[in-house]
Amino acid sequence: MKNKVFITVLFLFSLSSFAQKNLRQLLKGKIHSDSLEVVNVTVYNASSNLGNVSDTKGNFSIYAREKDTLVFESISFQSKKYILTRVDMDREFVDIYLRTKVNELNEIVVTPNTLSGVLEVDTKNIKTYTPDLRNIDFAKQNYDDIRTTRVVNSAIPNNMSPLTGVNFEAVARMFISKDRREEIRQEIYNKKRVEQVKEKTFYDHMLEIFSENYYTDDLGLTEEQIPLFLSFAELKPKELVSYLKSENKLELMNYLSKKAEEFKNLEKEE
Structure with missing residues (x-):
């Protein structure tokens, strides 16, 4: 049984x-x-x-x-x-x-008081830690989420002079203007934003922003024409980045409306 x-x-x-x-x-x-x-x-x-x-x-x-x-x-x-x-x-x-995983070396904290001068003893006494990166999805990290931190070397006094060291950050400010620093920051942000946009297709981006009713009611397309139309109107990631900004949504709508007219005219000619 x-x-x-x-x-x-x-x-x-x-x-x-x-x-x-x-x-x-x-x-x-x-x-x-x-x-x-x-x-x-x-x-x-x-x-x-x-x-x-x-x-x-x-x-x-x-x-x-x-x-x-x-x-x-x-x-x-x-x-x-x-x-x-x-x-x-x-x-x-x-x-x-796919993006490669980021591997980091253990961080070592060293201060003048922790060193004895004997290499074998010092390497055993210095405490290290390994950050847990398993639950972090780096693909979802945004540039705005990154916080810039300054590493402080406690072995060197903060009030640095020509005899104790050089403050390279202060020297860099002398040669790089505030406007140029902002341009560099914007270039880094745009490059990272382009990589994020590439993770989805143009079709996925457009369906996340506008419902199917927008394409059928506002643009006058049929449901069957939507995939073909979005393929026809597809933008390169660098161009799409600007349109995806919330303040540029009206420009994106104007662009899609213009491309919809071109698409329908081609359909009539065929």
């Missing part, structure tokens, strides 16, 4: 897995990274509990469907979650970009 129950349960589980697989289509993609080779990255579909591993060139394939959540994990890269869209399912290949 127990064997019959076990066989029945196994049969139903097989049917469930088979049905689940049939509802999904084979999705192919490629994982990219700027600094390291993408090898053996685990690709896990959190919506179906199916998984796979990328090959030596970063290629992967997995059964999935629209709105499934894919999770990419590796020892060398930061974990990433990616929610599939209809556009992704229609593509021949889905491109995924």
Whole structure:
């Protein structure tokens, strides 16, 4: 009797897995990274509990469907979650970009009072600590969240003179104007913002800002035309950064309205 129950349960589980697989289509993609080779990255579909591993060139394939959540994990890269869209399912290949993990050396705190002069004794007595970075998702960190700190060397007096050292920060201020420092800060922020924008497709950004009703009611498009239109109106990440600012939302609407007219005129010509 127990064997019959076990066989029945196994049969139903097989049917469930088979049905689940049939509802999904084979999705192919490629994982990219700027600094390291993408090898053996685990690709896990959190919506179906199916998984796979990328090959030596970063290629992967997995059964999935629209709105499934894919999770990419590796020892060398930061974990990433990616929610599939209809556009992704229609593509021949889905491109995924991963960031390398940041490894930090242990910090060593040294003051004049902690040194004895004997290297073997000093290295054993100096306390070190290792920060826990496991629960930090660096992909979600914003430039504005970074706080600049100043390292203080207690072995050197603060009121530095030509005999005790040089205050390089003060020297730098003499040659770099306030306006130039602001330009440098803005350049760093813009570069980081572009990298953040690249993490999502133009299609995803636009659907987060505007609902489908905006495209159908305001721009006069059909639901079937929305993916094609957003592909037609797609902007490069550097251009998109400016439009994504809250104060530039009206300019973004004007841009989409203009592109919608061009798109509809092309549709009529065809």
